Amino acid sequence: MADHTLDAKGLNCPLPILKARKALKDVAAGETLEILSTDPGSVADFQAFCRQTGNELLESSNDDSVFRFVIKRPAA
């Protein structure tokens, strides 16, 4: 289970990324954020977002057209 969850279903680019960035502000170092999205473009975008920001993408999966991402903030 992730420490925090963000439901970004139904939102289109770039809202899942922008909402995730905002949600990460409440995630402490070492904690995880789960994001649910229905935007197929978010698969590539969360990979790029994590590479650029230094967060770790622990999981990227999909189940019945809902994409699930788990992002871990680097430990301080």
Place this chain on the structure above:
Amino acid sequence: MSSEAQVVSSEMRNQPGEAPVAVPETKSMSIIVTKGSLDWAYPPFILATTAAAMGLPVTMFFTFYGLPLLFKKLNLQVTAAGNPAMKMPMMGGHMALPNVLTAIPGVDAACSVMMKNLINKKGVASIEELREMAVDADVRMIACQMTLDLFEYSLDDMIEGPELGGAATYIECATKSDINLFI
């Protein structure tokens, strides 16, 4: 990017509990915003908000028809005139409007309503929403002084935040930015 803006931006990223501070090297981006129709307003605001979310200091320079995107109240319109690539999903297919029809009064308004409905239906952010997110993310906004004079606009009618500047202000920013876009 002015040193002042860089300070603001790094403070922003270093607040306690803030998302990752460990950005290995900080790139920055500038965008010249020259167009103010509903469709053309999207690329600059999408890229500015996303770059800011990814830790880049961003500057937007609003000039010519892009400047009215800073007005408090927006009622953006789209036109099919001269744009054969603009095809709306309709009855299972896609329909383009012949140029001759685009001159009929009310057609642009109808196209704009149609596009705003699509934007809502598909979960795409409104320009107002993206602009607010850009302001919240401390995107630096510069309003072109010459355009204000030329079209007799007033900064009083615009949102809080934009500073006034001209070509030299932008060029100074561009020389320090890794990505410079003209939209």
